[in-house]
Amino acid sequence: MTILFDGIAYGMLLFVLACGLSVTLGLMNFINLAHGAFAMAGGYITVVLVNRLGVPFLLGLPLAFLFGAALGAVLERTLYVHVYAKSHLDQVLFTIGLVFMAVAGVDYVMGSSQQFINIPTMLQGQFDVFGVRIGRYRLMIIVICGLLTVALQFILASTRFGSRLRAAVDDQRVARGLGINVGAVFGLTFAFGSGLAALGGALGAEILGLDPNFPLKYLIYFLIVVTVGGTSSITGPFVASILLGIGDVMGKYYVPTLSAFVIYSIMIVMLLWRPQGLFARASAR
């Protein structure tokens, strides 16, 4: 049961990390392989804030979010915007280039060893609930990510911005024709998604391990969430993340040497069976 709990925590973390990528792909049909770099940025800025500047951890989290969002907004307006219309190959090349730069840059500035964030003692350790061991940190992750998911769903379903976003994801041209400023929608969404990734990076440093190779190491997980979950809803990636999280943790526990193998194989089978993802609508692009 603890494993299940851990798996859920891992899954929700993955969701927060990957949902920005899902929206980017669905909205602009843009393959952003550098998404993990924003997560890494969030992790490292939190290291600096909490470890070196003494900022309280729980304050560091929203700051990481803001940092990621700002970084995303700046890069989007200056660089990404020039690549939207280009071919998928160009997008892949561009974002790989960004990853290379990010990885080398972080290595240079912060060194190549794994970084640990000083977690407040309140969040360390575990407690027992009906005989199940619950880690405090993981519980916090579930709470925070759960709240975020609810908030995201609310924004998407019940706000004007949300409906504009859904319209633009559905059909960009028609949305433009209706007067929706797709460029602005995308800029905001990209920034928000990057912020979430950064927050996920900050939260995840403890669980996933933070080092300059983070973007490439976890890229496949983000891609799995996005392709299996589809890009036309929040629920798709959410369910996909939870499944992946549980699957990965269980795999590591029960079949340690083969766990990654199992995950990748399932992914390949899934992609073949349903190239549009498990949750994509029938009329998806």
Added chain:
Amino acid sequence: MSDISRPLAAQVTEFLLRRARWSPIEIAFWLVAASTIWLFPARHLILTEICIWALFALSLDLILGYAGIISLGHAAFFGLGAYAAGLIGKYDIIGEPALALVASGLAAAGLGFATSFLVLRGSDLTRLMVTFGISLLLRELANKYSEISGGADGLQGVEIKPLLGAFRFDLYGHTGYAYSLVVLFVLFLLARRVVQSPFGLSLQAIRGNPLRSSAVGIATNWRLVAIYTLSAGYAGVAGALLAQTQAFASLEMFSVERSADVLLILIIGGTGYLYGGIIGALIFRFLQDYLSTLTARYWQFWIGLILIAIVLVGRDRIAGWTTPLRKLADALGRWRPGWRSAAGGKP
């Protein structure tokens, strides 16, 4: 055929045959390449590296430049070829390195054939992920079965017998280089024939317009399977060359970094005209050397920057800068590059 048609027929035939002719620049290039065996003995080790990257990039060009398949996992075949050659050498399964090379290439081609069906379906992103996933899978397998593969330490104790029974693989890499260059040349010749054949033309058609291709009777899937298999075989041979010239194989050969690097090399040199891999490998290796002297460990940063610059400036526009050279080549003997894609960004 009518009287009007005869000169027209001659013109058409001339046009088609001209596409395939060896231009003087090409001949000069290979002569110079061959001469490096004798002229630059001190550089043989780095030249061998370049040959191997060039062959690897050439293999990627076959699927990317000619068939339009974007792969982020081509290192899977490279790594498989490397480990195959390494294991063959270590356990003396095949004594002659050249035969071992062929066997390794076939093994990689086999994997390519098996996985080609996965690559036919889905969007660019799906293909990207499937290819990526396969290379990750192989890496995991090699990691798990470390009794066979040596795991994270790499394959140890590989011994390669003398080539053709006579040429020992020496520390200075002389044999290794001549070997690699010859292999590169032979495989290049084969690739050149294939892309200029009716089969090769059909691949370009499939890349340009798959809908129309099937509407003129082309069984697109089987053609793609064929070129993917060939490409995998070539990548496997490149990996085997590395394993044989260095008597070593490691998990890194399956890595996404290697897949990304070969993609970068091909893009630098240009896709769709077969020489892109070779030119790209030359530029990449010299860049790497130059940048490493500037910034030790962090040269990847500058590579990333160059990649971004290439994309932002536009690969078509960069192709345009080489137009004078291309026009010269054309004037001398009509090698027609096929990579000037129409604006709108096909790879």
Added chain:
Amino acid sequence: MPVVLETRSLDKHFGGIVAANQVSLQIQKGARHALIGPNGAGKTTVVNLLTGVLKPTAGQILLDGRDITRLQPHERVRLGIARTFQINQLFGDLTPIETLGLAISERLGLGTDWWRIVGSKSAVTEEIVELIERFRLGDVMSTRTAILPYGKQRLLEIALAIACKPRVLLLDEPAAGVPEDERHEILATVAALPEDVTVLLIEHDMDIIFSFADRISVLVNGALFVEGEPDAVARDPRVKAVYLGEAFDA
């Protein structure tokens, strides 16, 4: 005349949208059969179903009595069905010589040859020349298709279908988008098609239809509405109503 191409209760649904509704069409050998209807009636959908680009939700397609419903597009081409596209579908980077050569090689079974150079088979070259002459593409034959004027591209589009030496040719609005002064070339080409080739023509231009077709099927909202000889269809008040958008009780 025997029926060469036939559909039986062909249906195509896209989710809730019915693009083809119980279409049962019979095209006789050697016919000049026109398929007309208002925009969005489903004419191109029918062609896509016939050529295998779309899979029907229900129904059958028969070529010479043989069920080809499950066959892939390229297999149908091998059996003798060729089509043109309403919007040119050509190979931008290839020249007309290469484009036509490609189709001819495929038809002759030479398309998978990987060991010899394109251009080394004179049989193919002769056919290329024949088509270039017939479609007057001589002055643009070695130019990249992407930069050809639209009229020439359209001619190439048709030439490409002819290169497959089809028994049944499906022409999807061959004159669409072609400037006035270049139309006659297209029309002349269509009129000059061999007698034994069966042609299904989709067109909006009534002049073309009436000068060319010997039988007309009218498609409305995915269903066959009226069928018959050109004169009869032209006089049918229901057809006029459909085209003029008047309310009509089916």
